[in-house]
Amino acid sequence: MPPPALEIHDVTVAYHRKPVLWDIDLVVPEGKLVGIVGPNGAGKTTLIKAALGLVPLASGKVEIYGKSLKQQRSLIGYVPQRESVDWDFPVTALDVVLMGTYGQLGWFRRPGKIQREAARVGLEQVGMSQYAHRQIRQLSGGQQQRVFLARALAQDARIYFMDEPFAGVDAATESAIVTLMQSLRSTGKTVFVVHHDLQTVAEYFDYVILLNMRLIACGPTKVTFSTKNLQATYGGRLTILDEAAEAIRQRDPLR
Amino acid sequence: MLATSITFKVMMGTTLLGATAGVVGSYAVLRRRALVSDMLAHAALPGICLAFLIVGARDIFALSIGALATGLVGLLLVTVLCRWTRTKEDAAIGIVLSTFFGAGVVLLSFAQRHHQGNQAGLDTYLFGEIAAMQSREVRLLLAVGTLVLLAVLALHKEFKVLAFDPEFAASQGWPIFLLDFGMMALLAVVTVVGLPICGVILMAALTILPSAAARFWTNRLGSLLLLAGLFGGVSAAVGTLLASPVPQQLLGFNPLAFGWHPSHLPPGPLIVLTTASLLVVSLFIAPQHGIAARLVGEFRLRARIFREHLLRSLYEMSEAELPALPAIAESALVDYRSWNRLLVDWQIRRAERRGLVELKDGTIRLTPDGLTTAADLTRTHRLWELFLVEYANIAEDHVDRDADDVEHLLPQPLIDDLQRRLAEEGRLPLQPRVDIPPPSMPESPHELEP
Numbered sequence: 001m002p003p004p005a006l007e008i009h010d011v012t013v014a015y016h017r018k019p020v021l022w023d024i025d026l027v028v029p030e031g032k033l034v035g036i037v038g039p040n041g042a043g044k045t046t047l048i049k050a051a052l053g054l055v056p057l058a059s060g061k062v063e064i065y066g067k068s069l070k071q072q073r074s075l076i077g078y079v080p081q082r083e084s085v086d087w088d089f090p091v092t093a094l095d096v097v098l099m100g101t102y103g104q105l106g107w108f109r110r111p112g113k114i115q116r117e118a119a120r121v122g123l124e125q126v127g128m129s130q131y132a133h134r135q136i137r138q139l140s141g142g143q144q145q146r147v148f149l150a151r152a153l154a155q156d157a158r159i160y161f162m163d164e165p166f167a168g169v170d171a172a173t174e175s176a177i178v179t180l181m182q183s184l185r186s187t188g189k190t191v192f193v194v195h196h197d198l199q200t201v202a203e204y205f206d207y208v209i210l211l212n213m214r215l216i217a218c219g220p221t222k223v224t225f226s227t228k229n230l231q232a233t234y235g236g237r238l239t240i241l242d243e244a245a246e247a248i249r250q251r252d253p254l255r
Numbered sequence: 256m257l258a259t260s261i262t263f264k265v266m267m268g269t270t271l272l273g274a275t276a277g278v279v280g281s282y283a284v285l286r287r288r289a290l291v292s293d294m295l296a297h298a299a300l301p302g303i304c305l306a307f308l309i310v311g312a313r314d315i316f317a318l319s320i321g322a323l324a325t326g327l328v329g330l331l332l333v334t335v336l337c338r339w340t341r342t343k344e345d346a347a348i349g350i351v352l353s354t355f356f357g358a359g360v361v362l363l364s365f366a367q368r369h370h371q372g373n374q375a376g377l378d379t380y381l382f383g384e385i386a387a388m389q390s391r392e393v394r395l396l397l398a399v400g401t402l403v404l405l406a407v408l409a410l411h412k413e414f415k416v417l418a419f420d421p422e423f424a425a426s427q428g429w430p431i432f433l434l435d436f437g438m439m440a441l442l443a444v445v446t447v448v449g450l451p452i453c454g455v456i457l458m459a460a461l462t463i464l465p466s467a468a469a470r471f472w473t474n475r476l477g478s479l480l481l482l483a484g485l486f487g488g489v490s491a492a493v494g495t496l497l498a499s500p501v502p503q504q505l506l507g508f509n510p511l512a513f514g515w516h517p518s519h520l521p522p523g524p525l526i527v528l529t530t531a532s533l534l535v536v537s538l539f540i541a542p543q544h545g546i547a548a549r550l551v552g553e554f555r556l557r558a559r560i561f562r563e564h565l566l567r568s569l570y571e572m573s574e575a576e577l578p579a580l581p582a583i584a585e586s587a588l589v590d591y592r593s594w595n596r597l598l599v600d601w602q603i604r605r606a607e608r609r610g611l612v613e614l615k616d617g618t619i620r621l622t623p624d625g626l627t628t629a630a631d632l633t634r635t636h637r638l639w640e641l642f643l644v645e646y647a648n649i650a651e652d653h654v655d656r657d658a659d660d661v662e663h664l665l666p667q668p669l670i671d672d673l674q675r676r677l678a679e680e681g682r683l684p685l686q687p688r689v690d691i692p693p694p695s696m697p698e699s700p701h702e703l704e705p
Contacts, residue, residue: 052426070428078426085420089285090476099416103427108409135474155427 003066005030005159005190006051011060013043013050018245019058019213020046026218028207030158031188033181035195035205035221039234042212044194045081048161051192052078064159074104077157079148081164087137093147094132097122100154115154122150127176142173149180160184160191167196178204201225262499265388268396269452269491273461273526275400276445277487278407278480280462281469283442285418285476290348291330291439293459295446297352298329300359300455303380304366313376315392315451322447329355330439359455383454383523385498392451399448403441407480414438415476452495454523461487464530471541486533494526560663562602563632566611568592569621570629571699580626582618636662637699638673645677651701 006028013021021043028034036044049055051062053069064072077100100122101115111119123129126146131139136147145165152160165177181191181204192209195201201208201221208225210216210233217229283289299322306321307313329351336347366377376387407414416424417434425431442462449458469482496502498520539546568591572583585603589596603619606612611625621629639662643649 049422054422054425073428076426078423080420080422084422089419090470090474090479091415091419092475095415095476096419099419099423102412102416102424102429105412107413110412151423 002030003063004028005032005065006192007063007066008047008051009061009063011050011062012058013046013055014058015046015055017248019248020245021050022214024050024060024211024215026209026215028190028192028209028218030190031185032190032207033185033205034190034192034207034209035201036192036209036211037195037198037201037233038211038216042233044211045163047209047211048163048192048194052076052161075158077152077155077160079152079160079162079165082141082145082148082167087139087144089136091136092133093123093128093136093139093143093150094119096136096147097150097154100151103155118154118156119150122153123147125153125180126150140170142169145169145173146176149177153180158189160189162191162193164194164196198230262385262496262501264390264393265385265499266492266495268388268393268400269385269495269522269526270488271400272396272445272449272452273465273491274484274488275403276449276461276491277465277469277483277485279403279438279442279445280487281466281480281483282407282414282418282438284463284466286435286438288439288442289463290345290459291333292442292446292462294329294333294348294352295326295443296450296455296458297359298355299323299326299447299450300380301325301355301362303450303455304359304362304377307366307377308362308369315395318380319395319447319450322450323443325355326443326447330443356455379454379521380450381454381456382521383450383452383457383526385452385495385522386500388451396448396452399444403445406437406441410434410437411477411480452491452522453526454521457523457527460527460530461491464527464534465490468530468534468537471537471544486530490526490530490533493529494522497525497529498522556663558602561598562606563663564592565599565602565606566621566625566629567632567636569612569619570626570633573621573626580621580623582615582620585617585619588619634674635665635670638670638677639665640699640701641677642673 004027006026008024008026011021011024012019020041024047036047038044046055050057051069053062062069064075069076094116097119098111098115101111101118105111105115120129120132123132126149128143128146128150131143131147136144139147149162149165152162166174169177181193184191185206193205195204202225206221207219208221209218210224210229212233216233217224280289280292283292302321302323302325303318304321305325306317309321310317332351333344333347336342336350337344342350363377363380376384379387413424413429413434416427417429417431417438421431421435424434446458446462449461453461465483465487466479468486469479472482473479537545540548542548565588568588569583572587572591573581585599588594588603589599603612603614606625607614610622611628613620613622644651
């Protein structure tokens, strides 16, 4: 059996000693569209960042195709939240997409013809070719989101992590993103998407991770996305975990 | 002429320093670290004095190393304050900057009293000085400037992604902590080397102002860096020249002495004022982002809106008699919307020059071209009104004004889409009402004023 696309083993993450993810354990096979679903503050973004190695793990490990993240960096594509950057930055849409190729380029090498072509293709796949030379501030919210997607496509990855790509985008962009995700899956890629809209979960994703500080369930949407699991995810905060985290935070004298 | 040749040597050094500071400073500003360079410069003063007390001479290398040392200690303290206490970054920078500078001033008085520091000229580190510069110091400037520029050139791609989206850079495996440190280290080195020229109080301006001025001119990082380098270099050159004895030698008097003080001014303030002038000039005249360009754009937009209103009114007044094009009295047009007569005169004349209307004995008649344009404008207005009435539930007698606010800015594809959707719902006449352009002119959803 081939190794799974993503395996998260016993991962706990804490911000300033306040735990936000407790003991997550999950395995996701290759070629799935995976929705990460849970209430606000459930740690959805943190889960993605933990998988990408952007936050230190208090314990546990993350494996991509059976190997450590460090060895598999080049297999990963990332679409951060749109609000995470300054859209006034002096670059064009094409410049941003080109950044997707920087990882493969390595130190000191400049993007050349091949990279520019990859960026152009990325922009075309999200329907943004005509905006390539626009300054990113002159793009609408949905267009900015598509630029981020194109940048991830230029990374030419096997696993994509997308943090709320549907937040605040127009209908056209939403359907463009869905089409894109499906075409990625059809070529054997795995896509993880932090998602807020429960209405569309069953329609968009064939695999779900239900999260509320701890893992509620992880599996195929048909069986996992059940009323019972949703109640467990959304039905009241896990007061004991919350209180425990708060107690730990308050004992820290400097905060 | 000996003084002149030395001045040009010094100018070469300061120009390169200014250019380097502009380039490195641009990255710092984009990374939201503009004040770090100010902190570094102020925190360098105690280091300069300590190094002087230890070495006992004004040796540029020793003083620079002292400056760098306390500067970095200051940077470390800011990090510690932010990380381990509730102090926010801006407050932490303020705290460290003022404390270190205070300590520096105390040490400075001490050094001057006990080591004939006054002769060594340590106090020139406050605002900078070029008169005492030696070739050794110029060589240091040239070497540091060149090395830093080469480093920035090599790391351009890495710094770009770090400054724009550090988390994404980290996800690609770039060591962002190390890169960040490298960026700040380059800034620190440039700042420290510039201290003898620009002074600890004003050095930061040379890293912040050029990129702020350059930002008015460009939307690309590459050209921003080039321009910031150019602005920084030019400012440093001009400031150095003004502070040198050269103007006095050439003119026979010192234009900056203002008649009351015969000696020259320190270069620091002159350099900063030059960059600031470039910034102010850019603020006014830069295309797109400059104030002048914006005013012109605003004026053009208003003139266009006014012209479009006139043409639409002319269409509405002619509509009943189409396809004939009636002559309309200008006074009737003025009354139609109670406009200012002078403005109407001015715009009608412009429209005539464009071949949109014919003027004859105080009457106005749309030309065939003018009719096409006016009809297009009217259709846009009515389509938009219909949309507001149909989809946004705005009362029919209010819709005229609401439509006015946006219709002049609507892109053509949106209009076409609107027209298609209204036609599909049978809200537009499918047959042209009259056989002149344009077909499918919707009726106004509200009564037109008489």
